[in-house]
Amino acid sequence: MKKKLKLGVFGFGCVGQGLYHVLHETQGIKAEIKKVCVKTKNKARPVPDSFFTFDKNEILNDLDIDIVVELIDDANAAFEILKASLEKGKAVVTANKKMLAEHLEEIFNLQKKHGKPVLYEGSVCGSIPIIRNLEEYYDNDLIQSIEGIFNGSTNFILTKVFEENKNYTEALKQAQELGFAESDPSLDVKGYDPKFKLVIAIAHTFGVFVKPEDVINIGIDRISDLDLKFARENGYNIKLVARAFKSGDKIFGFVAPQFIDPTNALASVRNEYNAVQVQGAFAEKQVFIGKGAGSYPTGSAVLSDISALTYQYSYEYKKLEQAHGLTFSNELITEAFVSFDEGTPITGNDFEELQSGYASQGKQYMVGKVTLEKLLHWSKIEGVGIILAPKAAFIPLSNIQTRSLSVA
Amino acid sequence: MKKKLKLGVFGFGCVGQGLYHVLHETQGIKAEIKKVCVKTKNKARPVPDSFFTFDKNEILNDLDIDIVVELIDDANAAFEILKASLEKGKAVVTANKKMLAEHLEEIFNLQKKHGKPVLYEGSVCGSIPIIRNLEEYYDNDLIQSIEGIFNGSTNFILTKVFEENKNYTEALKQAQELGFAESDPSLDVKGYDPKFKLVIAIAHTFGVFVKPEDVINIGIDRISDLDLKFARENGYNIKLVARAFKSGDKIFGFVAPQFIDPTNALASVRNEYNAVQVQGAFAEKQVFIGKGAGSYPTGSAVLSDISALTYQYSYEYKKLEQAHGLTFSNELITEAFVSFDEGTPITGNDFEELQSGYASQGKQYMVGKVTLEKLLHWSKIEGVGIILAPKAAFIPLSNIQTRSLSVA
Numbered sequence: 001m002k003k004k005l006k007l008g009v010f011g012f013g014c015v016g017q018g019l020y021h022v023l024h025e026t027q028g029i030k031a032e033i034k035k036v037c038v039k040t041k042n043k044a045r046p047v048p049d050s051f052f053t054f055d056k057n058e059i060l061n062d063l064d065i066d067i068v069v070e071l072i073d074d075a076n077a078a079f080e081i082l083k084a085s086l087e088k089g090k091a092v093v094t095a096n097k098k099m100l101a102e103h104l105e106e107i108f109n110l111q112k113k114h115g116k117p118v119l120y121e122g123s124v125c126g127s128i129p130i131i132r133n134l135e136e137y138y139d140n141d142l143i144q145s146i147e148g149i150f151n152g153s154t155n156f157i158l159t160k161v162f163e164e165n166k167n168y169t170e171a172l173k174q175a176q177e178l179g180f181a182e183s184d185p186s187l188d189v190k191g192y193d194p195k196f197k198l199v200i201a202i203a204h205t206f207g208v209f210v211k212p213e214d215v216i217n218i219g220i221d222r223i224s225d226l227d228l229k230f231a232r233e234n235g236y237n238i239k240l241v242a243r244a245f246k247s248g249d250k251i252f253g254f255v256a257p258q259f260i261d262p263t264n265a266l267a268s269v270r271n272e273y274n275a276v277q278v279q280g281a282f283a284e285k286q287v288f289i290g291k292g293a294g295s296y297p298t299g300s301a302v303l304s305d306i307s308a309l310t311y312q313y314s315y316e317y318k319k320l321e322q323a324h325g326l327t328f329s330n331e332l333i334t335e336a337f338v339s340f341d342e343g344t345p346i347t348g349n350d351f352e353e354l355q356s357g358y359a360s361q362g363k364q365y366m367v368g369k370v371t372l373e374k375l376l377h378w379s380k381i382e383g384v385g386i387i388l389a390p391k392a393a394f395i396p397l398s399n400i401q402t403r404s405l406s407v408a
Numbered sequence: 409m410k411k412k413l414k415l416g417v418f419g420f421g422c423v424g425q426g427l428y429h430v431l432h433e434t435q436g437i438k439a440e441i442k443k444v445c446v447k448t449k450n451k452a453r454p455v456p457d458s459f460f461t462f463d464k465n466e467i468l469n470d471l472d473i474d475i476v477v478e479l480i481d482d483a484n485a486a487f488e489i490l491k492a493s494l495e496k497g498k499a500v501v502t503a504n505k506k507m508l509a510e511h512l513e514e515i516f517n518l519q520k521k522h523g524k525p526v527l528y529e530g531s532v533c534g535s536i537p538i539i540r541n542l543e544e545y546y547d548n549d550l551i552q553s554i555e556g557i558f559n560g561s562t563n564f565i566l567t568k569v570f571e572e573n574k575n576y577t578e579a580l581k582q583a584q585e586l587g588f589a590e591s592d593p594s595l596d597v598k599g600y601d602p603k604f605k606l607v608i609a610i611a612h613t614f615g616v617f618v619k620p621e622d623v624i625n626i627g628i629d630r631i632s633d634l635d636l637k638f639a640r641e642n643g644y645n646i647k648l649v650a651r652a653f654k655s656g657d658k659i660f661g662f663v664a665p666q667f668i669d670p671t672n673a674l675a676s677v678r679n680e681y682n683a684v685q686v687q688g689a690f691a692e693k694q695v696f697i698g699k700g701a702g703s704y705p706t707g708s709a710v711l712s713d714i715s716a717l718t719y720q721y722s723y724e725y726k727k728l729e730q731a732h733g734l735t736f737s738n739e740l741i742t743e744a745f746v747s748f749d750e751g752t753p754i755t756g757n758d759f760e761e762l763q764s765g766y767a768s769q770g771k772q773y774m775v776g777k778v779t780l781e782k783l784l785h786w787s788k789i790e791g792v793g794i795i796l797a798p799k800a801a802f803i804p805l806s807n808i809q810t811r812s813l814s815v816a
């Protein structure tokens with residue numbers, strides 16, 4: 001009954017090759033790759049030359065091609081391909097989280113305009129089917145929060161730090177040698193990559209579009225040996241946590257490292273694995289764990305989207321209709337451990353409530369309740385490290401009648 | 409665009425009441441309860457009397473009712489309701505795992521015959537959307553195995569045993585007092601309940617129908633204080649694990665307690681939580697964790713099925729078409745710790761490979777490789793305790809050319 005779909009693929013890197021092999025090893029799916037558009041000529045590839053083209057129009061203008069699978073790195077070029085494909089009446093499958101995060105509202109509108117779906121399960125936490133579950137399974141569940149480990153490279157680094165007693169620099173180097181971190185790892189370790197995924201997840205969880213530049217990301221690159229010592233002595237892990245939650249008519253969301261105690265479901269999520277924890281009013285706590293990246297896991301998510309297109313699946317974005325007046329906000333107080341060099345302009349008065357503070361070897365430490373705004377500001381100052389407290393409270397500023405500025 | 413669906417509900421126990429409240433608190437779903445059929449008259453209920461009927465035909469013959477939601481305990485009566493509902497052209501939502509496990513192939517055929525869907529997400533691991541994911545997301549993934557904690561009551565008991573240093577009897581009593589175990593807990597503690605769920609999962613994972621009576625279930629009711637001591641001394645947990653996997657053209661599946669080491673993802677699944685771990689060729693390891701039972705979590709899964717029916721969803725059972733010649737088998741060797749009273753007719757020769765054995769205080773212990781067939785036989789002998797080894801191997805008998813009967 002289902003027609004055999006023809007695919008035009010852009011990019012033949014790690015995920016593209018994974019898709020190629022997955023598609024050739026599985027039997028159930030009625031789809032085949034017709035053409036792959038790549039940039040670099042004369043490169044040895046594990047597939048016959050006849051598959052390849054260097055001209056994007058050979059795919060875009062091919063009436064026989066039903067689905068464009070966009071798997072290139074460049075977010076701007078990817079968005080151009082997406083737009084051109086929809087205009088040509090082709091469905092699009094992509095895993096480009098940066099492009100999606102930056103253009104999600106526009107992509108939502110383009111789908112309506114052209115009547116063709118864009119699916120992107122592979123963009124958020126690789127193999128974990130979180131978008132589909134948020135769309136289909138939790139559509140009637142009032143979701144309170146979504147949080148988790150959205151980046152495999154940093155989780156690999158942090159796992160090595162704790163399990164093999166390495167410092168941050170050594171662990172990063174090992175991750176790079178094993179291919180789990182890019183040679184320029186800043187998108188990962190500064191928390192941009194998980195932020196892009198969080199932006200996409202927020203749209204499907206709460207029905208709110210937010211721009212990546214409005215979401216705060218604090219990375220793991222400032223974690224010091226003293227932070228690690230503190231974590232080890234107290235039995236904590238450190239994880240880079242992406243989280244979003246609803247409070248009243250506001251949606252809050254940000255990415256930051258956090259001390260994690262052993263009873264937290266995220267504590268046991270190791271190496272390149274990702275985890276997503278959804279707290280719903282009815283389903284209560286749900287955790288999804290799976291490989292967040294890699295050729296096969298992401299290829300599998302992309303394939304699942306292609307499979308869904310064989311039965312005309314499209315995201316309904318139902319929560320957009322339900323999100324009456326919800327807006328994104330950063331007006332939040334949380335609890336953090338802040339470390340900085342002596343002389344950095346940070347004082348106890350900057351905290352809403354200072355819980356403890358001490359100085360050692362030219363470094364100062366302060367722990368207490370503090371606004372996200374301050375954390376963002378401090379995260380841009382050289383030498384400042386920020387880690388959320390193990391069971392940090394999250395208090396919307398609007399919940400505080402008179403802001404207490406007590407200093408303990 | 410969607411019509412408002414009318415529901416006829418059978419049963420108003422824990423899940424029925426959960427559904428009622430969930431349906432009244434959520435906004436997104438276009439469905440309302442028209443009638444609830446209950447058995448007991450004159451019972452105080454938190455809902456107006458006008459909702460209730462005591463005559464099943466008031467629901468079955470009501471042309472206005474689109475969906476029958478079957479939430480009663482009695483598996484035979486539930487199956488009669490299911491059949492009558494399909495015959496009357498109504499879709500069915502149920503969470504009755506015993507009924508489903510016993511009649512799944514017939515229910516598959518009845519759906520085809522009457523052209524009406526039966527959905528049952530709530531039947532397997534409560535709030536965890538495992539059936540839907542197996543149907544939709546993993547349809548093109550070659551799944552190698554599915555395993556996990558499929559029963560909340562026994563997991564609650566085992567958690568209390570280890571975290572609060574109780575013995576089995578004390579922990580069972582506490583679970584009963586808190587409502588996590590039935591006054592007759594044998595369906596849970598002897599492993600029947602997780603077996604029913606496993607039977608349903610096997611159909612959606614591998615496309616194979618198997619009768620519950622052909623699947624071996626070994627419970628946790630024979631766990632001795634010495635087993636607990638051994639686990640504690642070695643840093644193990646004990647979990648009641650349901651598992652099924654493919655080897656060649658055979659599907660194996662059974663329920664048995666197992667020593668679990670701390671690096672196993674199941675180790676951190678506590679109290680009434682369930683977990684499902686799927687190993688696929690492409691997606692690799694995926695873990696789903698959520699509440700396995702309870703009024704709201706199961707009500708939420710039932711609601712999700714109702715919601716799916718608003719857009720004409722039905723299970724496609726795609727893997728049935730892909731399961732060329734796969735058959736269920738118990739011809740397997742695994743590794744177990746077997747304890748028994750002196751005088752029980754178990755000897756080292758019964759093991760394919762005896763790894764160790766000792767006697768203490770009238771009890772004998774043997775550890776080694778042994779067939780499932782023997783374990784099943786022994787599990788029926790009073791006083792025999794069986795726990796799988798922490799990283800037990802699973803070796804199909806057909807893989808063994810000459811069965812070695814070496815005794816260490």
